[in-house]
Amino acid sequence: xxxxxxxxxxxxxxxxxxxxxxxxxxxxxxxxxxxxxxxxxxxxxxxxxxxxxxxxxxxxxxxxxxxxxxxxxxxxxxxxxxxxxxxxxxxxxxxxxxxxxxxxxxxxxxxxxxxxxxxxxxxxxxxxxxxxxxxxxxxxxxxxxxxxxxxxxxxxxxxxxxxxxxxxxxxxxxxxxxxxxxxxxxxxxxxxxxxxxxxxxxxxxxxxxxxxxxxx
Numbered sequence: 001x002x003x004x005x006x007x008x009x010x011x012x013x014x015x016x017x018x019x020x021x022x023x024x025x026x027x028x029x030x031x032x033x034x035x036x037x038x039x040x041x042x043x044x045x046x047x048x049x050x051x052x053x054x055x056x057x058x059x060x061x062x063x064x065x066x067x068x069x070x071x072x073x074x075x076x077x078x079x080x081x082x083x084x085x086x087x088x089x090x091x092x093x094x095x096x097x098x099x100x101x102x103x104x105x106x107x108x109x110x111x112x113x114x115x116x117x118x119x120x121x122x123x124x125x126x127x128x129x130x131x132x133x134x135x136x137x138x139x140x141x142x143x144x145x146x147x148x149x150x151x152x153x154x155x156x157x158x159x160x161x162x163x164x165x166x167x168x169x170x171x172x173x174x175x176x177x178x179x180x181x182x183x184x185x186x187x188x189x190x191x192x193x194x195x196x197x198x199x200x201x202x203x204x205x206x207x208x209x210x211x212x213x214x215x216x
Contacts, residue, residue: 027113027190030104030166032056034116034185036066036088044070048092057088059099065089067181091123091172091179098171099182106189108162112138113188115154116170120145123175126182128153133165142173150183160189 033055041047048063057064069085091097106112118126129140139155160166166187172179 027188030106030112030187030189031101031168031185032104035183036086039066041066041068041086044068046071046089056101057099058101059090059092059097061092061097063092064099065092085183087117087119087181087183089121089179089181090126090170091175091177093177095123095172095174095176095179097179098169100170101168101185102165104166104168104187106160106162106164106166106191108191110160110189110191112158112160112166113154113156113190114139114158114186115152116185117150117152117183118143118145119150119181119183120148121175121181122178123172123180125173126153126180127171127173129167129169130155130158130187131167131169132160134161135159135164138166144173145180152184 036054036057038055039049039053041049046065046067049066050062051058051064054064054066066086066088069087088099090099112130114130116128120126123145125142125144127142130138132138135158138158138160141153143151143153145151168185168187170180170182
């Protein structure tokens with residue numbers, strides 16, 4: 001079977017697209033240590049870990065409280081496994097405590113998907129925000145717990161800009177020193193393809209459409 005020149009052009013263009021622009025279909029995680037797995041603590045316990053040892057995160061106290069998933073019994077195991085992994089209690093000494101992560105940067109215009117898991121312990125809710133240096137406030141609210149299980153809060157398709165930095169902020173609502181926990185904190189960034197890349201794809205699709213019309 002002999003391929004027509006215009007169809008060959010489409011295939012070459014599509015090949016160029018795939019080999020020179022891997023970000024076209026690639027997402028990247030911006031959050032550092034979003035599952036609170038660094039550092040590893042005792043096998044079935046919790047620890048107040050000095051901030052300097054917890055990758056990515058800081059708060060308004062000297063320590064960041066890290067829990068092992070199996071420290072409590074079902075149904076309140078950690079969100080990423082029944083007896084493995086770690087998570088973070090936001091309220092180390094009181095409900096006024098907060099936890100943050102800053103300086104998360106994009107490389108181009110694109111879209112963000114923001115999500116995290118939260119467990120109430122003795123809190124009534126979890127307060128949170130995501131702010132961009134160019135976009136401003138992208139997501140915020142107070143999630144009121146409806147059960148004693150882990151619950152997921154998620155936003156998708158948030159438009160952001162190139163070289164923009166972001167800040168995450170979490171605080172327990174109620175619960176005192178036995179407040180809300182978080183885990184699986186994620187900012188998935190999907191770059192927007194360059195205009196030239198989209199033009200190339202458009203020409204390829206146009207060529208394919210012409211071939212299809214000729215065959216019909």
